[in-house]
Amino acid sequence: MDNLFEDLDLVKRSGIFANREVLRPAYIPENLPHREEQIKDLAGILSPALRGETPSNILIYGKTGTGKTATVKYVSNELEAMGRKMGSKCSLVYINGEVFDTQYRVFAYLARIFNKRVPMIGWPTDMVYSEFKEGVDTEERCVIVILDEVDRLASKGDDALYNLSRINSELSNARVSMIGISNDLTFTDLLDQRVRSSLGQEEIIFPPYNAEQLRDILSERAEMAFNESVLEDSVIPLCAAFAAQEHGDARRALDLLRVSGEIAERMNSPKVREEHVRQASERIETNRIVEVVKTLPLQSKIVLSSIVLLSKERSKKRFSSGEVYNMYRRSCSFLGMEPLTQRRVTDLVSELDILGLINAVIVSRGRYGRTKEISLSVPESSVQPVLLEDYKLKPLANIKIRTQMTL
Protein backbone atom coordinates (compact mmCIF):
# COMPACT_ATOMS: atom_id res chain seq x y z
CA MET A 1 0.00 0.00 0.00
CA ASP A 2 2.96 2.23 0.31
CA ASN A 3 3.69 3.34 -3.15
CA LEU A 4 7.24 4.06 -4.09
CA PHE A 5 6.30 7.40 -5.58
CA GLU A 6 4.32 8.66 -2.62
CA ASP A 7 7.39 9.77 -0.81
CA LEU A 8 8.97 11.56 -3.69
CA ASP A 9 8.54 15.26 -3.91
CA LEU A 10 7.92 14.92 -7.60
CA VAL A 11 4.37 13.82 -7.10
CA LYS A 12 3.39 16.36 -4.55
CA ARG A 13 1.84 19.43 -6.02
CA SER A 14 4.68 21.73 -6.80
CA GLY A 15 4.87 24.89 -4.79
CA ILE A 16 6.83 26.60 -7.49
CA PHE A 17 5.39 25.73 -10.84
CA ALA A 18 1.84 26.22 -11.97
CA ASN A 19 2.57 25.06 -15.49
CA ARG A 20 6.12 24.24 -16.37
CA GLU A 21 5.33 23.42 -20.00
CA VAL A 22 4.97 27.01 -21.08
CA LEU A 23 8.67 27.47 -20.48
CA ARG A 24 9.68 24.72 -22.86
CA PRO A 25 11.00 25.61 -26.30
CA ALA A 26 8.21 23.72 -28.06
CA TYR A 27 5.49 25.85 -26.54
CA ILE A 28 3.99 28.40 -28.88
CA PRO A 29 2.49 31.33 -26.98
CA GLU A 30 -0.65 33.19 -27.97
CA ASN A 31 1.18 36.40 -27.80
CA LEU A 32 4.67 37.13 -29.06
CA PRO A 33 5.94 40.34 -27.52
CA HIS A 34 8.10 42.58 -29.70
CA ARG A 35 7.36 40.61 -32.84
CA GLU A 36 4.25 42.48 -33.91
CA GLU A 37 5.94 43.91 -36.95
CA GLN A 38 7.30 40.60 -38.20
CA ILE A 39 3.93 38.97 -37.70
CA LYS A 40 2.23 41.68 -39.68
CA ASP A 41 4.75 41.47 -42.50
CA LEU A 42 4.54 37.73 -42.68
CA ALA A 43 0.75 37.71 -42.66
CA GLY A 44 0.70 40.37 -45.34
CA ILE A 45 2.97 38.42 -47.63
CA LEU A 46 1.08 35.18 -47.13
CA SER A 47 -2.42 36.57 -47.45
CA PRO A 48 -2.66 36.06 -51.23
CA ALA A 49 -2.84 32.35 -50.44
CA LEU A 50 -6.35 32.87 -49.14
CA ARG A 51 -7.41 34.50 -52.38
CA GLY A 52 -6.14 31.56 -54.35
CA GLU A 53 -3.02 33.27 -55.53
CA THR A 54 0.58 32.21 -55.00
CA PRO A 55 2.34 34.09 -52.22
CA SER A 56 5.92 35.22 -52.71
CA ASN A 57 8.69 33.08 -51.37
CA ILE A 58 10.10 34.38 -48.14
CA LEU A 59 13.47 34.27 -46.51
CA ILE A 60 13.63 34.80 -42.78
CA TYR A 61 16.83 35.68 -40.99
CA GLY A 62 17.66 35.85 -37.32
CA LYS A 63 19.90 34.27 -34.74
CA THR A 64 18.82 31.40 -32.55
CA GLY A 65 16.15 32.24 -30.04
CA THR A 66 14.86 35.34 -31.77
CA GLY A 67 11.40 33.88 -32.23
CA LYS A 68 11.60 32.91 -35.90
CA THR A 69 10.11 29.50 -35.58
CA ALA A 70 7.51 30.51 -33.04
CA THR A 71 6.36 33.40 -35.20
CA VAL A 72 6.12 31.32 -38.33
CA LYS A 73 4.24 28.58 -36.57
CA TYR A 74 1.88 31.05 -35.02
CA VAL A 75 1.11 32.71 -38.35
CA SER A 76 0.76 29.30 -40.00
CA ASN A 77 -1.86 28.22 -37.54
CA GLU A 78 -3.80 31.42 -38.04
CA LEU A 79 -3.58 31.14 -41.79
CA GLU A 80 -4.72 27.56 -41.84
CA ALA A 81 -7.64 28.35 -39.58
CA MET A 82 -8.68 31.24 -41.76
CA GLY A 83 -8.33 29.06 -44.83
CA ARG A 84 -10.76 26.56 -43.37
CA LYS A 85 -13.20 29.32 -42.59
CA MET A 86 -13.03 30.74 -46.07
CA GLY A 87 -13.10 27.36 -47.71
CA SER A 88 -9.89 27.78 -49.59
CA LYS A 89 -7.45 24.93 -49.44
CA CYS A 90 -4.34 26.15 -47.75
CA SER A 91 -1.83 23.87 -46.18
CA LEU A 92 1.49 24.55 -44.58
CA VAL A 93 4.18 21.94 -44.26
CA TYR A 94 6.85 22.41 -41.67
CA ILE A 95 10.20 20.82 -42.41
CA ASN A 96 13.15 21.06 -40.11
CA GLY A 97 16.36 21.09 -42.08
CA GLU A 98 18.16 19.56 -39.17
CA VAL A 99 16.13 16.38 -39.52
CA PHE A 100 15.57 16.40 -43.26
CA ASP A 101 18.94 17.64 -44.38
CA THR A 102 19.22 16.21 -47.88
CA GLN A 103 17.23 16.76 -50.98
CA TYR A 104 16.11 13.16 -51.06
CA ARG A 105 14.76 13.23 -47.52
CA VAL A 106 12.91 16.49 -48.05
CA PHE A 107 11.10 15.28 -51.14
CA ALA A 108 10.41 11.88 -49.66
CA TYR A 109 8.84 13.53 -46.64
CA LEU A 110 6.78 15.87 -48.81
CA ALA A 111 5.64 13.06 -51.05
CA ARG A 112 4.49 11.10 -48.03
CA ILE A 113 2.47 14.00 -46.76
CA PHE A 114 0.59 14.00 -50.04
CA ASN A 115 -0.25 10.34 -49.73
CA LYS A 116 2.43 8.84 -51.87
CA ARG A 117 4.29 5.76 -50.80
CA VAL A 118 7.96 6.50 -50.99
CA PRO A 119 10.72 4.71 -49.09
CA MET A 120 12.93 6.96 -47.03
CA ILE A 121 15.98 5.76 -48.94
CA GLY A 122 16.71 3.76 -52.07
CA TRP A 123 15.05 5.46 -55.02
CA PRO A 124 16.55 7.85 -57.51
CA THR A 125 15.82 11.39 -56.36
CA ASP A 126 14.05 12.58 -59.49
CA MET A 127 11.58 9.74 -59.07
CA VAL A 128 10.79 10.90 -55.56
CA TYR A 129 10.48 14.43 -56.83
CA SER A 130 7.90 13.50 -59.45
CA GLU A 131 5.96 11.44 -56.93
CA PHE A 132 5.70 14.55 -54.79
CA LYS A 133 4.70 16.66 -57.78
CA GLU A 134 1.97 14.23 -58.69
CA GLY A 135 0.80 14.10 -55.09
CA VAL A 136 0.38 17.84 -54.68
CA ASP A 137 -1.18 18.36 -58.04
CA THR A 138 -4.13 16.07 -57.42
CA GLU A 139 -6.29 19.00 -56.43
CA GLU A 140 -6.41 22.73 -56.47
CA ARG A 141 -4.70 24.11 -53.42
CA CYS A 142 -1.99 26.29 -52.06
CA VAL A 143 0.91 24.67 -50.30
CA ILE A 144 3.45 26.60 -48.31
CA VAL A 145 6.58 24.70 -47.46
CA ILE A 146 8.40 26.00 -44.42
CA LEU A 147 12.06 25.08 -44.42
CA ASP A 148 13.45 25.68 -40.98
CA GLU A 149 17.23 25.82 -40.82
CA VAL A 150 17.53 25.94 -44.59
CA ASP A 151 21.22 26.62 -44.30
CA ARG A 152 21.66 22.99 -43.30
CA LEU A 153 19.95 21.87 -46.43
CA ALA A 154 21.64 24.41 -48.66
CA SER A 155 25.12 23.50 -47.49
CA LYS A 156 24.71 20.10 -49.10
CA GLY A 157 23.88 21.45 -52.50
CA ASP A 158 20.98 23.63 -53.45
CA ASP A 159 19.27 21.23 -55.82
CA ALA A 160 16.34 20.79 -53.50
CA LEU A 161 15.76 24.52 -53.26
CA TYR A 162 16.18 24.93 -56.98
CA ASN A 163 13.66 22.24 -57.76
CA LEU A 164 11.19 23.58 -55.25
CA SER A 165 11.50 27.10 -56.57
CA ARG A 166 10.56 26.17 -60.11
CA ILE A 167 8.03 23.51 -59.35
CA ASN A 168 5.09 25.81 -60.07
CA SER A 169 5.80 25.79 -63.77
CA GLU A 170 5.20 22.05 -63.78
CA LEU A 171 2.00 22.08 -61.78
CA SER A 172 -1.42 22.64 -63.23
CA ASN A 173 -3.68 22.64 -60.15
CA ALA A 174 -1.69 23.27 -57.03
CA ARG A 175 0.64 26.12 -56.20
CA VAL A 176 3.69 25.88 -53.99
CA SER A 177 5.62 28.59 -52.28
CA MET A 178 8.24 28.38 -49.60
CA ILE A 179 9.49 30.05 -46.51
CA GLY A 180 13.15 29.60 -45.67
CA ILE A 181 14.28 30.19 -42.14
CA SER A 182 17.97 30.68 -41.56
CA ASN A 183 20.12 31.79 -38.69
CA ASP A 184 23.10 32.37 -40.89
CA LEU A 185 22.91 35.74 -42.60
CA THR A 186 25.49 34.87 -45.19
CA PHE A 187 24.06 31.59 -46.28
CA THR A 188 22.65 32.87 -49.57
CA ASP A 189 26.24 33.27 -50.71
CA LEU A 190 26.46 29.60 -51.40
CA LEU A 191 23.27 29.52 -53.39
CA ASP A 192 22.89 29.52 -57.12
CA GLN A 193 21.92 32.94 -58.43
CA ARG A 194 18.52 31.75 -59.66
CA VAL A 195 17.67 30.14 -56.35
CA ARG A 196 18.78 33.19 -54.45
CA SER A 197 16.53 35.57 -56.31
CA SER A 198 13.59 33.21 -56.23
CA LEU A 199 13.81 32.34 -52.56
CA GLY A 200 14.54 35.87 -51.46
CA GLN A 201 11.58 37.58 -53.09
CA GLU A 202 10.70 38.86 -49.67
CA GLU A 203 12.93 39.03 -46.65
CA ILE A 204 12.12 39.43 -42.99
CA ILE A 205 14.73 40.10 -40.37
CA PHE A 206 14.41 39.06 -36.74
CA PRO A 207 16.76 41.20 -34.68
CA PRO A 208 18.03 39.83 -31.35
CA TYR A 209 16.06 40.78 -28.26
CA ASN A 210 17.67 43.20 -25.85
CA ALA A 211 17.58 42.67 -22.12
CA GLU A 212 14.49 44.77 -21.72
CA GLN A 213 12.52 42.86 -24.31
CA LEU A 214 13.65 39.59 -22.82
CA ARG A 215 12.27 40.76 -19.51
CA ASP A 216 8.89 41.32 -21.11
CA ILE A 217 8.89 37.89 -22.64
CA LEU A 218 9.93 36.23 -19.40
CA SER A 219 7.41 38.11 -17.31
CA GLU A 220 4.61 37.12 -19.58
CA ARG A 221 5.49 33.46 -19.52
CA ALA A 222 6.38 33.48 -15.85
CA GLU A 223 2.89 34.56 -15.03
CA MET A 224 1.54 31.34 -16.48
CA ALA A 225 4.40 29.11 -15.48
CA PHE A 226 4.83 29.95 -11.82
CA ASN A 227 2.58 30.19 -8.84
CA GLU A 228 1.92 33.60 -7.50
CA SER A 229 4.84 35.46 -5.97
CA VAL A 230 7.32 32.63 -5.92
CA LEU A 231 9.80 34.60 -7.98
CA GLU A 232 12.09 37.00 -6.26
CA ASP A 233 12.08 40.34 -8.00
CA SER A 234 15.62 40.05 -9.25
CA VAL A 235 15.16 36.66 -10.89
CA ILE A 236 13.67 37.73 -14.19
CA PRO A 237 16.04 40.64 -14.79
CA LEU A 238 18.95 38.35 -14.05
CA CYS A 239 17.79 35.67 -16.48
CA ALA A 240 17.28 38.36 -19.08
CA ALA A 241 20.73 39.75 -18.48
CA PHE A 242 22.39 36.37 -18.83
CA ALA A 243 20.59 35.66 -22.07
CA ALA A 244 21.19 39.12 -23.44
CA GLN A 245 24.89 38.38 -23.25
CA GLU A 246 24.23 35.34 -25.37
CA HIS A 247 23.14 37.48 -28.33
CA GLY A 248 19.61 37.86 -26.98
CA ASP A 249 18.60 34.25 -27.13
CA ALA A 250 15.08 33.95 -25.73
CA ARG A 251 15.20 30.19 -25.67
CA ARG A 252 18.22 30.43 -23.47
CA ALA A 253 16.43 32.83 -21.16
CA LEU A 254 13.41 30.58 -20.83
CA ASP A 255 15.58 27.57 -20.20
CA LEU A 256 17.38 29.45 -17.52
CA LEU A 257 14.15 30.42 -15.86
CA ARG A 258 12.81 26.90 -15.97
CA VAL A 259 15.96 25.30 -14.63
CA SER A 260 16.16 27.91 -11.88
CA GLY A 261 12.68 26.95 -10.85
CA GLU A 262 13.56 23.28 -10.92
CA ILE A 263 16.57 23.85 -8.75
CA ALA A 264 14.55 25.86 -6.26
CA GLU A 265 11.95 23.14 -6.22
CA ARG A 266 14.46 20.41 -5.59
CA MET A 267 16.02 22.37 -2.79
CA ASN A 268 12.60 22.79 -1.23
CA SER A 269 12.95 26.50 -1.39
CA PRO A 270 9.63 28.31 -1.26
CA LYS A 271 10.93 30.95 -3.64
CA VAL A 272 13.15 31.13 -6.65
CA ARG A 273 16.17 33.19 -5.74
CA GLU A 274 19.04 34.80 -7.52
CA GLU A 275 21.44 32.09 -6.41
CA HIS A 276 19.27 29.50 -8.12
CA VAL A 277 19.62 31.36 -11.38
CA ARG A 278 23.38 31.39 -11.06
CA GLN A 279 23.42 27.68 -10.35
CA ALA A 280 21.11 27.07 -13.26
CA SER A 281 23.37 28.98 -15.58
CA GLU A 282 26.29 26.84 -14.55
CA ARG A 283 24.38 23.63 -14.78
CA ILE A 284 23.08 24.38 -18.25
CA GLU A 285 26.56 25.06 -19.47
CA THR A 286 28.13 21.91 -18.06
CA ASN A 287 25.21 19.81 -19.25
CA ARG A 288 25.69 21.17 -22.70
CA ILE A 289 29.37 20.31 -22.69
CA VAL A 290 28.80 16.82 -21.35
CA GLU A 291 26.09 16.19 -23.90
CA VAL A 292 28.16 17.43 -26.81
CA VAL A 293 31.26 15.51 -25.82
CA LYS A 294 29.34 12.33 -25.18
CA THR A 295 27.83 12.28 -28.64
CA LEU A 296 31.02 13.06 -30.49
CA PRO A 297 32.12 10.48 -33.05
CA LEU A 298 35.01 8.31 -31.91
CA GLN A 299 37.70 9.98 -33.99
CA SER A 300 36.68 13.43 -32.81
CA LYS A 301 36.87 12.20 -29.26
CA ILE A 302 40.43 11.08 -29.84
CA VAL A 303 41.35 14.43 -31.32
CA LEU A 304 39.76 16.25 -28.41
CA SER A 305 41.43 13.94 -25.96
CA SER A 306 44.78 14.70 -27.58
CA ILE A 307 44.25 18.37 -26.96
CA VAL A 308 43.30 17.67 -23.37
CA LEU A 309 46.42 15.57 -22.90
CA LEU A 310 48.57 18.32 -24.35
CA SER A 311 47.17 20.95 -22.05
CA LYS A 312 47.79 18.72 -19.04
CA GLU A 313 51.33 18.03 -20.12
CA ARG A 314 52.57 21.43 -21.10
CA SER A 315 52.53 24.61 -19.19
CA LYS A 316 51.33 26.54 -22.20
CA LYS A 317 47.77 26.42 -23.37
CA ARG A 318 47.89 26.86 -27.13
CA PHE A 319 49.13 24.30 -29.60
CA SER A 320 49.88 24.18 -33.29
CA SER A 321 48.04 21.70 -35.45
CA GLY A 322 51.31 19.83 -35.86
CA GLU A 323 51.55 19.21 -32.14
CA VAL A 324 47.94 18.14 -31.93
CA TYR A 325 48.30 15.81 -34.88
CA ASN A 326 51.38 14.17 -33.39
CA MET A 327 49.63 13.60 -30.12
CA TYR A 328 46.67 12.26 -32.02
CA ARG A 329 48.84 9.74 -33.85
CA ARG A 330 50.38 8.60 -30.59
CA SER A 331 46.94 8.16 -29.08
CA CYS A 332 45.84 6.11 -32.06
CA SER A 333 48.79 3.78 -31.94
CA PHE A 334 48.29 3.48 -28.21
CA LEU A 335 44.71 2.42 -28.88
CA GLY A 336 45.77 0.18 -31.75
CA MET A 337 43.85 2.15 -34.34
CA GLU A 338 44.66 3.44 -37.77
CA PRO A 339 45.10 7.20 -37.63
CA LEU A 340 43.27 9.46 -40.05
CA THR A 341 45.12 11.79 -42.38
CA GLN A 342 46.09 15.25 -41.34
CA ARG A 343 43.65 16.70 -43.83
CA ARG A 344 40.79 14.91 -42.17
CA VAL A 345 41.93 15.89 -38.71
CA THR A 346 41.90 19.57 -39.63
CA ASP A 347 38.24 19.12 -40.49
CA LEU A 348 37.55 17.44 -37.18
CA VAL A 349 39.34 20.28 -35.42
CA SER A 350 37.15 22.81 -37.21
CA GLU A 351 34.06 20.92 -36.12
CA LEU A 352 35.20 20.97 -32.50
CA ASP A 353 35.78 24.67 -32.92
CA ILE A 354 32.25 25.25 -34.17
CA LEU A 355 30.88 23.26 -31.24
CA GLY A 356 32.71 25.67 -28.96
CA LEU A 357 34.76 22.99 -27.24
CA ILE A 358 38.03 24.36 -28.49
CA ASN A 359 39.25 27.60 -29.87
CA ALA A 360 41.18 27.60 -33.12
CA VAL A 361 42.63 30.58 -34.92
CA ILE A 362 44.75 30.60 -38.06
CA VAL A 363 48.06 32.31 -37.53
CA SER A 364 50.92 32.89 -39.88
CA ARG A 365 54.28 32.42 -38.27
CA GLY A 366 56.14 33.92 -41.17
CA ARG A 367 59.20 31.90 -41.99
CA TYR A 368 57.76 29.03 -39.98
CA GLY A 369 54.66 28.60 -42.04
CA ARG A 370 51.01 28.72 -41.27
CA THR A 371 49.07 26.88 -38.57
CA LYS A 372 46.04 26.90 -36.47
CA GLU A 373 46.60 27.71 -32.86
CA ILE A 374 44.37 25.43 -30.88
CA SER A 375 43.34 25.69 -27.26
CA LEU A 376 40.71 24.13 -25.08
CA SER A 377 37.89 26.57 -24.43
CA VAL A 378 36.17 24.58 -21.70
CA PRO A 379 37.62 23.34 -18.43
CA GLU A 380 39.51 20.09 -18.99
CA SER A 381 38.03 18.68 -15.80
CA SER A 382 34.57 18.70 -17.36
CA VAL A 383 35.72 17.10 -20.58
CA GLN A 384 38.18 14.38 -19.70
CA PRO A 385 35.93 12.26 -17.47
CA VAL A 386 33.31 12.20 -20.18
CA LEU A 387 35.84 11.15 -22.78
CA LEU A 388 37.05 8.32 -20.61
CA GLU A 389 33.51 7.04 -20.22
CA ASP A 390 33.83 5.73 -23.75
CA TYR A 391 35.12 2.22 -23.27
CA LYS A 392 37.15 2.44 -26.45
CA LEU A 393 39.02 5.37 -24.96
CA LYS A 394 39.57 3.83 -21.53
CA PRO A 395 43.19 2.90 -22.24
CA LEU A 396 44.03 6.57 -22.68
CA ALA A 397 43.66 7.02 -18.95
CA ASN A 398 47.03 5.35 -18.59
CA ILE A 399 48.84 6.83 -21.54
CA LYS A 400 52.33 7.94 -20.65
CA ILE A 401 52.25 11.60 -21.30
CA ARG A 402 55.87 12.52 -21.37
CA THR A 403 57.96 10.81 -23.97
CA GLN A 404 61.08 11.31 -21.92
CA MET A 405 59.48 9.94 -18.78
CA THR A 406 61.61 7.34 -17.04
CA LEU A 407 60.00 4.45 -15.28
Added chain:
DNA sequence: CTTCCACGGGAACACTGGGGTG
Protein backbone atom coordinates in the same frame (compact mmCIF):
# COMPACT_ATOMS: atom_id res chain seq x y z
C1' DC B 1 61.44 38.10 -52.71
C1' DT B 2 61.61 33.59 -50.95
C1' DT B 3 60.28 30.12 -48.01
C1' DC B 4 57.76 27.34 -45.08
C1' DC B 5 53.54 24.71 -42.99
C1' DA B 6 49.33 23.54 -43.02
C1' DC B 7 44.65 25.45 -44.34
C1' DG B 8 40.89 24.23 -46.86
C1' DG B 9 38.51 23.48 -51.55
C1' DG B 10 37.46 19.82 -54.67
C1' DA B 11 37.51 15.31 -56.84
C1' DA B 12 37.53 10.63 -56.31
C1' DC B 13 36.78 6.59 -53.74
C1' DA B 14 34.90 3.04 -50.51
C1' DC B 15 31.21 1.51 -48.12
C1' DT B 16 26.40 1.18 -46.40
C1' DG B 17 21.70 0.18 -46.62
C1' DG B 18 17.98 0.51 -49.13
C1' DG B 19 15.57 0.27 -53.72
C1' DG B 20 13.89 -2.36 -58.33
C1' DT B 21 14.34 -6.10 -61.89
C1' DG B 22 14.96 -10.62 -64.18
Added chain:
DNA sequence: CACCCCAGTGTTCCCGTGGAAG
Protein backbone atom coordinates in the same frame (compact mmCIF):
# COMPACT_ATOMS: atom_id res chain seq x y z
C1' DC C 1 17.62 -15.40 -55.50
C1' DA C 2 21.49 -12.56 -57.56
C1' DC C 3 22.54 -8.31 -59.32
C1' DC C 4 22.90 -3.63 -60.29
C1' DC C 5 21.21 1.22 -59.22
C1' DC C 6 20.99 5.02 -56.03
C1' DA C 7 21.79 8.64 -52.22
C1' DG C 8 24.45 9.61 -48.49
C1' DT C 9 28.52 9.63 -45.52
C1' DG C 10 33.20 9.49 -44.24
C1' DT C 11 37.45 9.34 -45.92
C1' DT C 12 41.91 10.00 -48.85
C1' DC C 13 44.49 12.41 -52.44
C1' DC C 14 45.96 16.35 -54.79
C1' DC C 15 46.97 20.98 -54.76
C1' DG C 16 46.69 26.04 -54.92
C1' DT C 17 47.16 29.55 -51.42
C1' DG C 18 48.20 32.93 -47.44
C1' DG C 19 51.33 35.85 -45.19
C1' DA C 20 54.98 37.22 -42.08
C1' DA C 21 59.95 35.98 -40.87
C1' DG C 22 64.16 35.88 -42.83
